[in-house]
Amino acid sequence: MKRILFLLLMLATTPALGVEPAEMLDDPVLETRAREIGRELRCLVCQNESIEDSNADFARDLRLVVRERLLAGDSDGQVFDYIAARYGDFVLLQPPVKPATWALWFAPAAILIVGGFIAFFYLRGRRTAPGPVPLSAAERDRLDALTGPAEKRDAQ
Amino acid sequence: MRRLIFILPLALFGVIAAYFVAGLDPARDPSAVPSALIDRPAPAFALDPLDPAAPVLDNVAIAGQIALVNFFASWCLPCRVEHPLLQQLAQEQNLPIYGIVYKDEPAAIRRWLDDLGNPYAVVAVDPDSRTAIDFGVYGVPETYVIDREGRIRFRFAGPLDPMTIENILLPLLTTLRE
Amino acid sequence: MIVELGHYALVLALLVSLVQASVPLAGAARREPGWMAVAVPASLLLLALVTVAFLALMRAYIVSDFSVANVADNSHVSKPLLYKIAGVWGNHEGSLVLWVLMLAIFGAAVALFGRNLPATLKARVLAVQAMIAFGFLLFTLFASNPFARFDPAPVAGGDLNPLLQDPGLAFHPPLLYLGYVGFSMTFSFAVAALIEGRIDAAWARWVRPWTLAAWTALTAGIGLGSWWAYYELGWGGWWYWDPVENASFMPWLLGTALLHSALVAEKRDALKSWTVLLAILTFAMSLIGTFLVRSGILTSVHAFATDPTRGLFILLLLIIAIGGALALYAWRAPTLGAGGVFRPVSREGALLLNNLLLVTAAATVFLGTFYPLFLDALGLGTVSVGPPYYIATFVPLMLPLLLAMGVGPLLAWKRGDLAGALSRLVIAGVCALIAGIAVWWWKSDGPFMAGIGIALAVWIAGATLVEFFGRIGLGRIAPRDTLMRLVHLPRGTFGMTLAHLGMAIAIVGMTGSSAWKEEHIAILESGGSIAAGGYDYRLDAVTRIEGPNYWAYRAQISLLDGNEVVALMTPEKRFYRVQRMPTTEAAIRTTGLADHYAVLGDPDGEGGWTVRIYHEPLVPWIWGGLTIMVAGGLVSLTDRRLRVGAPAPMRRVAASEAG
Numbered sequence: 001m002k003r004i005l006f007l008l009l010m011l012a013t014t015p016a017l018g019v020e021p022a023e024m025l026d027d028p029v030l031e032t033r034a035r036e037i038g039r040e041l042r043c044l045v046c047q048n049e050s051i052e053d054s055n056a057d058f059a060r061d062l063r064l065v066v067r068e069r070l071l072a073g074d075s076d077g078q079v080f081d082y083i084a085a086r087y088g089d090f091v092l093l094q095p096p097v098k099p100a101t102w103a104l105w106f107a108p109a110a111i112l113i114v115g116g117f118i119a120f121f122y123l124r125g126r127r128t129a130p131g132p133v134p135l136s137a138a139e140r141d142r143l144d145a146l147t148g149p150a151e152k153r154d155a156q
Numbered sequence: 157m158r159r160l161i162f163i164l165p166l167a168l169f170g171v172i173a174a175y176f177v178a179g180l181d182p183a184r185d186p187s188a189v190p191s192a193l194i195d196r197p198a199p200a201f202a203l204d205p206l207d208p209a210a211p212v213l214d215n216v217a218i219a220g221q222i223a224l225v226n227f228f229a230s231w232c233l234p235c236r237v238e239h240p241l242l243q244q245l246a247q248e249q250n251l252p253i254y255g256i257v258y259k260d261e262p263a264a265i266r267r268w269l270d271d272l273g274n275p276y277a278v279v280a281v282d283p284d285s286r287t288a289i290d291f292g293v294y295g296v297p298e299t300y301v302i303d304r305e306g307r308i309r310f311r312f313a314g315p316l317d318p319m320t321i322e323n324i325l326l327p328l329l330t331t332l333r334e
Numbered sequence: 335m336i337v338e339l340g341h342y343a344l345v346l347a348l349l350v351s352l353v354q355a356s357v358p359l360a361g362a363a364r365r366e367p368g369w370m371a372v373a374v375p376a377s378l379l380l381l382a383l384v385t386v387a388f389l390a391l392m393r394a395y396i397v398s399d400f401s402v403a404n405v406a407d408n409s410h411v412s413k414p415l416l417y418k419i420a421g422v423w424g425n426h427e428g429s430l431v432l433w434v435l436m437l438a439i440f441g442a443a444v445a446l447f448g449r450n451l452p453a454t455l456k457a458r459v460l461a462v463q464a465m466i467a468f469g470f471l472l473f474t475l476f477a478s479n480p481f482a483r484f485d486p487a488p489v490a491g492g493d494l495n496p497l498l499q500d501p502g503l504a505f506h507p508p509l510l511y512l513g514y515v516g517f518s519m520t521f522s523f524a525v526a527a528l529i530e531g532r533i534d535a536a537w538a539r540w541v542r543p544w545t546l547a548a549w550t551a552l553t554a555g556i557g558l559g560s561w562w563a564y565y566e567l568g569w570g571g572w573w574y575w576d577p578v579e580n581a582s583f584m585p586w587l588l589g590t591a592l593l594h595s596a597l598v599a600e601k602r603d604a605l606k607s608w609t610v611l612l613a614i615l616t617f618a619m620s621l622i623g624t625f626l627v628r629s630g631i632l633t634s635v636h637a638f639a640t641d642p643t644r645g646l647f648i649l650l651l652l653i654i655a656i657g658g659a660l661a662l663y664a665w666r667a668p669t670l671g672a673g674g675v676f677r678p679v680s681r682e683g684a685l686l687l688n689n690l691l692l693v694t695a696a697a698t699v700f701l702g703t704f705y706p707l708f709l710d711a712l713g714l715g716t717v718s719v720g721p722p723y724y725i726a727t728f729v730p731l732m733l734p735l736l737l738a739m740g741v742g743p744l745l746a747w748k749r750g751d752l753a754g755a756l757s758r759l760v761i762a763g764v765c766a767l768i769a770g771i772a773v774w775w776w777k778s779d780g781p782f783m784a785g786i787g788i789a790l791a792v793w794i795a796g797a798t799l800v801e802f803f804g805r806i807g808l809g810r811i812a813p814r815d816t817l818m819r820l821v822h823l824p825r826g827t828f829g830m831t832l833a834h835l836g837m838a839i840a841i842v843g844m845t846g847s848s849a850w851k852e853e854h855i856a857i858l859e860s861g862g863s864i865a866a867g868g869y870d871y872r873l874d875a876v877t878r879i880e881g882p883n884y885w886a887y888r889a890q891i892s893l894l895d896g897n898e899v900v901a902l903m904t905p906e907k908r909f910y911r912v913q914r915m916p917t918t919e920a921a922i923r924t925t926g927l928a929d930h931y932a933v934l935g936d937p938d939g940e941g942g943w944t945v946r947i948y949h950e951p952l953v954p955w956i957w958g959g960l961t962i963m964v965a966g967g968l969v970s971l972t973d974r975r976l977r978v979g980a981p982a983p984m985r986r987v988a989a990s991e992a993g
Contacts, residue, residue: 018569020935021857021944035853042718044189044294048576050720053569057259058294061285086199086292088192093720095705100714104705108698108727115690118161123678123686162667165611166660169618173653175704178711179631180645190715 018052023060025067034067037079040093041066050093191292191311198225198302199290203280206262213254213280215306222332224253225300226276227293229260230268235297238315243275245321249329252277258288258296301325303332337402340390341481347383347434348471350376354441354464358457362529370457377445377460380467381438388435391480392422404428404480410912413499414882420504426628426644427480429507430470433624436515437467440544444519452536458526459519466518469651477647502562509555510582514620516548517589520596521617524610525659528666533610538600541613543971545596549589550967556582557960568918568933570851570948572956575724577632580703581623584696588616591692594685602682602747604673605689611663612689618656619696625652631707680750684742691735698727729783736790736841739834740797744804758804762796780849787845795838802831829970833963840959846952854949855935857942863894867949870894871903871932876943884910886919889934889943893923905934929953 019038025031038052043059051059051066062083069079084092095101135143193199202214211217218225226242228235246253255276257265262281269279282288291300294313301310310328312320354376361369391404395418400406408425409418417424423432441463448456474480523541527533559582564572573579592612599609626632629645676682702719710716740762744755756763770789777784803809805827806819854866863872874890886908893901903921910917923930928951935944 019855021855024855040720040722042720048574048720053571061289065289084192086192086290087294088190088292089715089717090189091718093718094722094726095717095719100709101705101717104701104717104719104723105727107701108694108731111697112690112694112731115694119686119690123676123683159664159668163664165615166657166664169656169660172704173649173657175708175711176625176631176649176652179707180629180642180649 018055019063023063023067025071030070033076034070037066037076038063041083042091042093044087044091188313189294191308193292193308194311195307195309197306198308201287201290203256203282203287206257206265206279206281210278213278218254218302219306220304221252222304222329223302224251225256225302226253227256227258227288227296227298229258229296230264231260232296234315236272238297239272241316241318241321243273246275251329255279256287257281258293259285301328336390337394337399337481340387343383343386343390344471344475347380347387348468348475350380350383351464351468351471354380355461355468359461362454362457367453370453373457373460374445376464377438377441380464381442384435384438388431391428391431392419395419395422401483403482410883416501416504417499423507427478430474430478431480432508432511433515434467434470434474436511437463437470437518440515440519441467451540455526455530455537458529459522462522462525463518466655469655473647473651477644500562500566502558506555506558506562509551509558513548513552513555514585514623516544516551517585517617517620519544520548520592520613521659524613525662527610528662531666531669533606533670535600535603538596538606541609542596542600545589545593546967546971549593550964550971552582552586552589553960553967554964556586557957557964561957565920565922568920570931570950575721577703578627580699581626584699585616585619585623587692587696587699588612588619591689592616594688598682598685602674602676604676604682605686606673607667607670610667614656614659614663621652621655625649632703674748676747677749679745679752681742681745681747683750684738684745687738688735688742691731695728695731698731699724733786733790736794740793743801743830744797758800759797762793762800765796766790766793777850784845784849787841791838791841791845795835798831798834798838824975825973826970826975829966829973832966832969836959836962836966838959839955839962843952843955843959847950847956850951852949854947856945857938858945859942864945864947866947867928869930871945871947873943873945881908883912884908887934891921891932891945893930903930903932905932907934924954926954927952
C-alpha cells in the first residue's frame with residue numbers, strides 16, 4: 001500500500017509543463033485569455049495543480065475545451081460556467097461566492113473587524129486603569145535604604 | 157466577561173480539532189470529485205458504435221429505461237478488475253449497460269472484449285472525449301445510473317466493488333423501478 | 335549492529351525524556367532544587383542519545399545499508415553522497431528523527447546557556463520541552479521506526495525522488511525544522527510561564543532570541559524551498575498557495591507577529607498575556623503543518639507518502655499539546671499581571687496593529703487551506719481554494735501592514751507623535767508616489783497593483799532609511815559623532831533595519847515577477863528562435879548526454895541581444911534510470927534585474943523541439959531580499975543584549991536612546 005502511495009506521489013511530482021504549441025490559439029489575445037482562465041481551473045487528476053501547469057491528458061482535454069469555447073465567442077464567465085456545469089465547483093480554483101462559501105469570503109474582513117474591536121476595548125480599558133500611587137516619604141526612605149541613592153538607581 | 161475571552165482560543169481549537177478528526181475518516185477521499193450532474197438530465201450525445209452495423213448510440217437509444225453508462229478503456233487496470241462485476245450486474249439485474257470507450261483504439265477494445273467477455277448492450281466510441289467531458293468524466297472507470305426520464309441519479313468514479321453494488325446501487329435500482 | 339545501537343539510543347532517549355518531563359516539573363512545584371537540577375543533565379543526555387540515533391541512521395544511508403527498510407526505500411547505491419545524506423530526512427521516518435534532534439538541540443541550548451534563568455522557570459521550560467520530545471519519540475518508535483529491517487535485504491535501493499536530489503532541497507527541511515522546532519522553545523517558555531503563574535522581564539528577554547532564531551531559520555527554509563520550486567519545477571513560479579506551502583507560511587506569519595509582540599513584552603512589559611497566547615498558537619501551526627503533510631487529509635504536490643494512522647497519532651499529539659496549553663491559558667492567563675500602559679498612537683500601538691494584521695492574514699491562509707475539509711466534513715459538497723482566493727484576500731491585508739511598517743519605527747514608546755513622524759517621512763512618501771506613478775506610466779498595460787506594490791516597497795525602504803539615518807544623526811550632527819553612533823549602534827537595530835530593507839527588496843521582486851512575467855512557447859527546429867523580454871532565444875542543437883544516475887537531452891540555446899550572443903543556455907530533460915522519472919532542468923541566466931528562463935520540452939518526432947521561454951523581471955530581487963532578511967535576523971541574534979539573562983544594572987545609554 002505504501003508502495004502504491006509512493007508511486008502515486010512520484011507521478012504527482014512529475015514537473016509541470018502545461019500547454020503545448022499545437023494547442024495554442026493563433027490569436028494572442030484569445031490565447032492569453034485561455035491561459036489566464038486555465039490558471040483558474042483545477043486539474044482533477046493532479047495533486048493540486050491548474051490545467052495550465054499540468055501535462056496530464058485530462059488537463060490537455062480541458063485546455064482544448066477552453067480554447068474551443070473562446071473561439072466560439074464565450075466570455076470568461078461563460079467558459080467557467082461551462083466547465084463548472086460539468087465538473088462542479090471543485091474544478092474552480094477561485095471558489096464561487098455562494099452561501100456555502102460566505103464564511104470563506106467574508107471571514108477575513110470579519111476577523112479583522114472583531115480583532116480591531118478587541119484591541120480597541122483593550123486599549124480603552126488600559127487607559128482608564130489607575131496609575132501607580134506615589135510613594136509616601138517613609139516608603140521612599142525605605143526604598144533608598146534598600147536600593148541605594150536615587151541618582152544611581154535612575155541611571156539604569 | 158473577561159474570562160470568556162480567555163476560553164475562546166480553546167473553544168476554537170476544539171472545533172478545529174473535531175474537523176481534523178473528521179478529516180481522518182478513512183472513508184474520505186480528499187481528491188474525490190462529486191458529480192455536478194446528479195438529478196440533472198444526461199447530456200446530449202451521439203456516438204458511433206464499435207460495431208459498424210449497429211445504430212448510433214444516443215439519448216434516444218437509452219431513453220425510457222433504467223440504464224448504466226460505463227466509461228472504460230483497455231489500458232485501464234481497474235476497469236479489468238470491475239469487469240466481472242459488470243457482467244454479473246448485466247445478467248442478474250437484467251440491466252442494460254452501455255459502454256463508452258475513453259481514449260482508446262477500437263482494435264484494442266475489440267481484443268479486450270474478446271478476452272474478457274462483453275457485458276455491454278452497446279459499445280460506443282468517444283474519439284475526442286467530448287462526451288466524457290460533457291458527463292464530467294475525469295478518469296476511468298466511471299459508472300452512471302440513468303433513470304427512465306433520462307436523468308443521472310448516481311455516479312461512481314473508480315472500479316465498482318461488491319460493497320458499493322450491495323449497499324448503494326441495488327437499493328437505488330429498486331427505488332427507480334417503482 | 336550500528337543500526338541497532340541507533341534504535342536502542344532512541345528507546346533510551348524516550349525514557350530520558352520521560353524523566354526530564356516529570357522530575358523537574360515536580361521539583362519546581364515542590365521547590366526541590368535537587369529534582370529541578372535533573373533537567374540540565376537530562377537534556378544533555380537526551381541530545382547525546384538522539385544524536386547517536388541520527389548518526390546511526392546517516393551512516394546506514396552513507397554505506398547504503400539496504401537491510402534497513404528506510405534506506406532501501408529512499409536511497410540507491412549510485413546516488414551522489416550529498417543526496418545519500420540528504421536522503422536521511424527526505425522521507426517521513428528520517429525527518430521525524432531530525433525533528434527530535436532539533437528539539438533536543440534547543441533543549442540543551444537552554445540548559446547550557448540558561449544560567450541566568452530563575453531555577454523554577456528553567457526547570458519547567460526544560461520539562462515542557464521534554465514532553466514534546468517524548469510525544470514525538472513515542473510516535474517515531476511505534477509508528478514510524480526508521481530502523482526497521484528488511485530480511486533478506488534488497489540489493490539495490492528505491493532511490494530518492496529525483497526532484498529531491500538537489501542542493502537547494504537538501505537543506506530546505508533542516509532549515510524548516512529548525513524554524514518549527516525553534517517555536518517549540520517559545521511554546522515551552524509560554525507554558526512554563528503559565529505554570530509559574532507570572533511573566534516577568536526575564537521571561538520576555540528569554541523568549542525573544544528563540545523567536546528570532548526560529549524566525550530566521552524558517553524564513554531561510556521557506557525561501558530555499560521557494561527558490562528550489564522556481565528553478566526546478568520548470569514553470570518559473572515560486573509560490574502556489576499549495577496546502578503544504580501554506581503549512582510553512584502560517585507559522586511564519588504568526589512567528590513574525592510573535593517577534594514583534596515579544597518586543598513589546600520585553601521593552602514595555604505590555605501585551606504579555608497576548609505574547610504567551612501567540613507563542614502557543616505559533617507552535618500549534620508548526621504541529622498542524624506537520625499533521626497536514628503526513629496525514630493525507632488534503633491533496634498536495636508536496637505531501638509525503640501519507641497514512642491516516644500516522645495522521646491520527648500526530649493529531650493526538652496536537653490535541654494533547656495544544657489543547658492542554660490552551661486550557662492552561664484559559665485557566666491561568668487572567669491571573670497574569672497587566673503591564674505597561676500606552677496610547678494607541680505609539681510604537682506599541684503600531685506593533686499591535688502589526689499583530690492584528692498578521693494574525694488575520696494567518697487566519698485567512700488557514701481558512702483557505704482547510705475550508706475544503708470543513709465543507710466536506712459538513713457534507714456541504716466541496717470547493718477548491720486556489721491562488722485566486724489568496725490573492726484576493728491576503729494581499730489587501732498586507733497593504734495597511736506595509737504602510738504601517740514605515741511609520742512604526744519612528745514612533746516613540748508609550749506615546750508617539752504621529753504628526754512628527756509623518757513629517758519626517760514626507761520625502762519617503764514622495765519618492766514612493768513618484769515610483770508608483772512611474773510604474774503606471776511606463777507599464778501602463780500592466781496590472782494596476784504593480785504600481786502599488788512598487789510604491790509600497792519604496793515607501794518602506796525610504797522610511798527605514800529615514801529612521802536609520804535619524805538614529806545615527808546623519809546630517810544633523812558632526813560626521814565624527816555620526817560615525818561613533820554607527821559603531822555603537824546595537825546589533826538589534828542593524829538587524830531590524832536590514833530585515834525591513836530586505837522585505838522592501840523582496841516586495842519589489844514579488845511585484846515585478848507577478849505583474850510582468852512573460853511566457854512564450856513554440857516548437858523550434860535547429861536555428862529557430864523565440865523572442866521574449868527584448869531578447870531572442872535561438873535553439874542551436876539538442877544532444878544526448880549521460881549522467882551519474884540518469885541520461886538526458888541537452889539543448890544549447892543562444893541568448894541574443896540584437897545580433898550579439900550574450901550567453902549560452904543549456905536546459906536539459908533528464909530521465910532517471912531507477913525511478914524512471916523525467917525531470918526538467920531549466921536553464922536560468924540572471925542579470926540581476928531579471929531572469930532569462932529556458933525549458934526544454936518534448937520532441938515532436940520531426941526534428942523539432944518544444945521550447946518554453948519565461949522572461950522573469952525582478953525575480954532575483956526576491957531571493958536577494960529574503961537573504962537580506964535572514965542576514966538581518968542573524969545580525970540581531972549576535973546582539974550582546976540578548977545574551978544577558980535578566981536585566982542587570984549597567985550603563986544603558988545607547989540602549990535607552992535606541993529603544
